[in-house]
Amino acid sequence: MSTSATRRDALTLDGPAGRLEALLEEPKVPSGSAVAVFCHPHPQYQGTMLNKVVQTLCRAANAQGAPAVRFNFRGVGASDGAFAQGQGEVEDTLAVAEWARQRYSGAELWLGGFSFGSMVACRAALAAQPTRLVSIAPPAPGIADFMQGEQPACPWLIVQGDADEVCDCDAVIDWVNAMAPGPELVVLEGVDHFFHGRLTVLRETVEAFLGGAPQ
Secondary structure (H helix, E strand, C coil): CCHHHEEEEEEEEEECCEEEEEEEEEECCCCCCEEEEEECCCHHHCCCCCCHHHHHHHHHHHHCCCCEEEECCCCCCCCCCCCCCCHHHHHHHHHHHHHHHHHCCCCEEEEEEECHHHHHHHHHHHHHCCCEEEEECCCCCHHHHHHCCCCCCCCEEEEEECCCCCCCHHHHHHHHHCCCCCCEEEEECCCCCCCCCCHHHHHHHHHHHHCCCCC
């Protein structure tokens, strides 16, 4: 589904630290079966909801008929508050997920994020219990400590580039191999942290996961 077949609305949502700036992208013909919430990269390294990888995740969800919400963490853009070391950002994510569930009553929740946002989404998934989780370039090994040894109980996709200069691919593989049963891991050859020139491959990979049969 192309972006011309979606509608975009700017939103201001209530968050734990005040207002949260958000964008809602809806297919013109939504399936009604799911709604997606996606988290952006690290706020202290210019990460915002306008990041191209996060935008790609939204397009993948829209292609499967699901509305997608991306938002700025506290202290980013027009969102109130200040950076809260990941814990506050998890609270922001849970607030947005709850809003999405109320707006789309009965729909499954898909959750995901990129880099720092993938770490936040994973921790939020423990409480939000989405039906699908997508992690793009997760910051291993730090994410293992942040998860406190727990693992989301849902189908889970991790996409990692083997030329990632920020999140080490070998560390991600070691982290995945230490989990049981563990997530599905897709390693893309020659892909850097920001998926330069490979966003289409990323979108297709995520689309296939979101559109697949439940595990």
